[in-house]
Amino acid sequence: MDAKEIIARRVALEIQPDTLVNLGIGLPSMVANYLPSDVQVFFQAENGVIGLGARPPEGMEDPNLTDAGGSFVTAVPGAASIDSAMSFGLIRGGHLDMTVLGGLQVDERGYLANWMVPGKMVPGMGGAMDLVAGARHVVVAMVHTAKGKPKIVPECSLPLTALRRVSLIVTEMAVIEPTGDGLVLREHGPGVTVDEIEAATEAKLITIGDVPEMALA
Amino acid sequence: MDAKEIIARRVALEIQPDTLVNLGIGLPSMVANYLPSDVQVFFQAENGVIGLGARPPEGMEDPNLTDAGGSFVTAVPGAASIDSAMSFGLIRGGHLDMTVLGGLQVDERGYLANWMVPGKMVPGMGGAMDLVAGARHVVVAMVHTAKGKPKIVPECSLPLTALRRVSLIVTEMAVIEPTGDGLVLREHGPGVTVDEIEAATEAKLITIGDVPEMALA
């Protein structure tokens, strides 16, 4: 199982039944593949349908029905079309139960940086700032290090996405919960030791008792 | 012809084709009866349909289709249902071409008071403050005096409806245009002299040349 699959399977376990969930494009969108079949969830994409379904069979695409990445999707029974004002009203108004986003850095305060690298990558924040500022639970799904460099750091050097402590960080090596006291190491990845996690993490990690291995969907 | 009919007929001439018009309840709502049949207008009531039509035949009322006064109405072909947020967005956003409202007082600045008499009548402002603050043209349709007391005064003694100079005052005695210089007497009512208007008006009126008699629809 590669790193991304581990992350997606672990994040899938965080999703509660009968909730509204936004999955970012890329790695986060993989989470939908590992959702237990008895968990009913409405997926929202910020471009505007509540109740996004799987990719349609070839030839049955609707040009007016795509996800936020522009990929063709379907709508589940009971889906609702909404415009961008309603979409972000749901996001900022606390109606979105969970968002799963990628990350460039997360720091000991639990702050996320995931939208720009000054002088290099300036794609724009899209909906990321609203999602992190507004969703009830913000889960960061990312590989633990970038080219060997730790992404979990004492303080983000990249511009922040929001002044908001994220709810959970899930990597292939660890599940980490930012708290008022700092980053608490909740679970270790399959076959990964706490020492290895600490070596790959620049931020201080708090461990409380034994750290269990993460379950995977 | 009674005073109210004169006023309604004169205001009807102010309504331009292909515009969106809000008529207040009471006297202003009479204006619709005198609209030339070739003038296509959309009437809006703040409770939420654009394209209000006449009262339905008995037995054909829809409990979900009323005007702002709660009277049953119909919807013209091409009507649109809107909620209160859109209704007042249209009003405050400058999309409403004209509103016709009643008045308790108008003063030399062109300011209107039409929603409360302290210690006596406190019905609430409903949509009046938004209408006066936001509509492109605000026409005050009212009888010239109340129990012989002038309603057009140097400065409103009643609480204002908005800090906005209204566009036109139409009474059974006169058509008066508030301007930066003061209240300009534009027309006199049928069989009414300028002296009679001035005697019934506490505010200073500006007359420029001859004052013509008002036309009536």
Next chain:
Amino acid sequence: MKRAIKTEEAAEMIPDGAVLLIGGFMGVGSPHRMIDAIVARGTKELTIVANDTALPGHGIGKLISCGAVSRVIASHIGLNPETQDKMMSAEIEVELVPQGTLVERIRAGGMGLGGVLTATGLGTPVEEGKQIVETGGKRYLLETPIRGDFALVAAQRADYVGNLEYSLTAHNFNPIMALAADTVIAEPQSVVPIGVIAPDAVKTPGVLVDHLLERAA
């Protein structure tokens, strides 16, 4: 998927002292079954946020008549002399809010905005005690967000996801109120199987609705 519940079951959720957002405009588009059930139950000390208090013995007027209400936030109470009398005798505290400001304050509460910047109310008694914000060379009132413990919304049709459709002038405050309460109770005329309401016809997405009443008898 939601179970449609009995009106009495919903009314029991509402404790004394609760803040209720109630849809409707002079009773049109009000949740009449819920109102009757609250009256029958004898709930007390309610705060009602609504456009108006309808007429004595009708719609929200029933809650006023039976003494269930200690506070009203509304744009208009002029057609309900009972509300006015109880305001004068200080049995009910009344806050009068311009209609467009009221709907935007509720929207701000539902959409996570810090308030509303509006010119409506400037220079009038509405301005008293409020923060003024200058921007773009103009002055605006800062009107604060409103939220309810419960929103009671009336809809034309629902599905078992909770998606709602509204009819004509029965939209009014309902779609906005459905955004702005901790618990949203929807009272539909009819309830249809999931999938019957097309995504583009949904005005309130079911994710906003916590409880769905059975269809009207």
Next chain:
Amino acid sequence: MKRAIKTEEAAEMIPDGAVLLIGGFMGVGSPHRMIDAIVARGTKELTIVANDTALPGHGIGKLISCGAVSRVIASHIGLNPETQDKMMSAEIEVELVPQGTLVERIRAGGMGLGGVLTATGLGTPVEEGKQIVETGGKRYLLETPIRGDFALVAAQRADYVGNLEYSLTAHNFNPIMALAADTVIAEPQSVVPIGVIAPDAVKTPGVLVDHLLERAA
């Protein structure tokens, strides 16, 4: 009633230097015929307000490619390297705005509000140079309203009043942009006789639409 006009006729109304609000999300729900006509006409120095600039050679990306644009206000340009290159070479000035803030700024412009009070962007580069407003014990960014000289909106269906319906994820910014420009040009897939679109199905009332394009070929 409106005459449906040719795309070329509409494109000729747009002068060099105009500010255009353009609907769409990665090209879905964009007015593609209008974009092609503007490219063909060679209009210059345009300011584009849109969620994104799509891809090179697609949707709004065509306007970027042909050099028609000197300024962009958008939430995301990451999938169009041409926009990024032209930003780096200072050929195009780019203002990046969080997506939820962008849609609310446009709504505020269309609905006559003084601005938007949002927590999104606090503590990030978005905060720079902006007014902070404290209310209710919290800090908010004051984001200013946005309006366009023109709004180019894509719709699924129109009637000859100009009432518009949208489809699925092709809603996005279109309904809000239709509120916020001096001149609104609607590009529907089909146009039907007045009365065919039911009042409750209308998402943009025809009174907001100034010009209607012919149906798609």
